[in-house]
Amino acid sequence: MKQCTVAALALAVSGMAAGVVNAHHSAAAAFTTNIIEVEGTVTDFNFTNPHIEVFFDVVGEDGEVTEWRASGSAANLMRRRGWTAQTVQPGQYMRISGREARNGVPMVLLGNMSEVDPADGFLVRVVEGESDYVEPVGAAPLALTLDDGRPNFTGAWTMGPGGGMAAGGMGMGGGPGDRTPPPYNEAGTTAAAVFDPVSDPVVACEPPGLVRQAAFTPHPVRMTQLDDRIILEYEEYGGRREILLDAPLPGDVEHTHLGYSTARYEGDTLVIESGGLLENYTSPNGNPVSNQTTTIETFRRMDDPDIGAALALETIITDPVYLTGPWTLRWLKYYTPDYEFIPVDCRVPPVYQPPG
Structure with a gap:
């Protein structure tokens, strides 16, 4: 496997227009404005609310393996962009860029992600939503009242x-x-x-x-x-x-x-x-x-x-x-009839610093 390093990028956050940054809490709570790039092999993909998470192993220059985590938007927002629980799969080799964790832990606020060939670094695909995905936004009629005459909000x-x-x-x-x-x-x-x-x-x-x-x-x-x-x-x-x-x-x-x-x-x-x-x-x-x-x-x-x-x-x-x-x-x-809620699986990030 190709050895990977973490490199700082000379990018402004505003320049990451194609990214997926939009966490459920303030980005300042966990991340600096410094943009880094990390490469590694995906071990798990958590497509749940309040935010998606990609777990991946990064091999350092010394051969040591470190587990990293990339945190993104709420899963229901990502679903509107065409993402599903199958968009990222364990075993895929990803290049991820985003904001660096403020306390130095191996975590990044997900900005852009591409699957690359670990042997030569060539681009396999830019990870984004499915092109044929239909956004689950309401486009349906609903009776104005229930059978008993009350207004219908069900x-x-x-x-x-x-x-x-x-x-x-x-x-x-x-x-x-x-x-x-x-x-x-x-x-x-x-x-x-x-x-x-x-x-x-x-x-x-x-x-x-x-x-x-x-x-x-x-x-x-x-x-x-x-x-x-x-x-x-x-x-x-x-x-x-x-x-x-x-x-x-x-x-x-x-x-x-x-x-x-x-x-x-x-x-x-x-x-x-x-x-x-x-x-x-x-x-x-x-x-x-x-x-x-x-x-x-x-x-x-x-x-x-x-x-x-x-x-x-x-x-x-x-x-x-x-x-x-x-x-x-x-x-x-x-x-939106037949809309299915995405489950909540909130995991406290290692960047969190409790009061006091």
């Missing part, structure tokens, strides 16, 4: 085609629809300023808070409407909420990551109110909210005649400790 709702903004300021795969930062007061500004992405709990596979799981992420959500409750499931982090209908929201409950919620129908709209939340970060960039935060989520149909059934999601976040006023996040997601 099923899986995924990111819209492409990215950018939809009409009315709704986000479609690119970011929260209004794209405005939280309206912090002095206490909130202070709390936000001390955020260190290296110690982001999500990097250590801790569950995200409600705002990050349900409102900030563009990833798919599945709703089940039962007679007495609503069930919401989230693909990227694997969260699940069972929310009783027309139940009172208690004033004193044990605070948790997802809090306590109650739901009700108001005409053609589903309204969910939540409280009892732990202080938590709401995005890979921090944006903390306090344990006094409450949220109001609304769901209503906004179908597109050219694409199919669409669901408008809006979350109004109120935090008397950190915010000067309400903070609103919006998404537009599309009905």
Whole structure:
């Protein structure tokens, strides 16, 4: 086998246009801006959420074998680009470039990957999605109401085609629809300023808070409407909420990551109110909210005649400790029948540095 070395590349991160960098947490949490290139033999490919991982053995100049790991985007995002669990196979020899781990461990933030011949280094293929892959984006009709007359939100709702903004300021795969930062007061500004992405709990596979799981992420959500409750499931982090209908929201409950919620129908709209939340970060960039935060989520149909059934999601976040006023996040997601969630298998990366 060809001996391999790790070489620093004179590339800017912005120059990696064809890459797959887009981890579920801030890249600054684990990686520098220095781009390196590594070659080795694949031993395992983990095509799961919250991010894909390629494990490969690198043979050094001294003949010693070191196991490396390349971490990429969420598997459901990679699937939209044509990747599957078979895109990378054990035994293949890969040349991988990406951002170097900040603490020197053998890990790279996946940027570009090519299969090469280990004997002469000649290119075999650039690793990318299948050309005949059909993106699993909603393009189907769905009845506006259930048999009992309630608005119909049952099923899986995924990111819209492409990215950018939809009409009315709704986000479609690119970011929260209004794209405005939280309206912090002095206490909130202070709390936000001390955020260190290296110690982001999500990097250590801790569950995200409600705002990050349900409102900030563009990833798919599945709703089940039962007679007495609503069930919401989230693909990227694997969260699940069972929310009783027309139940009172208690004033004193044990605070948790997802809090306590109650739901009700108001005409053609589903309204969910939540409280009892732990202080938590709401995005890979921090944006903390306090344990006094409450949220109001609304769901209503906004179908597109050219694409199919669409669901408008809006979350109004109120935090008397950190915010000067309400903070609103919006998404537009599309009905996707028979959509299958990719499992979650979060593994704490060796680059993670816990607080303290």
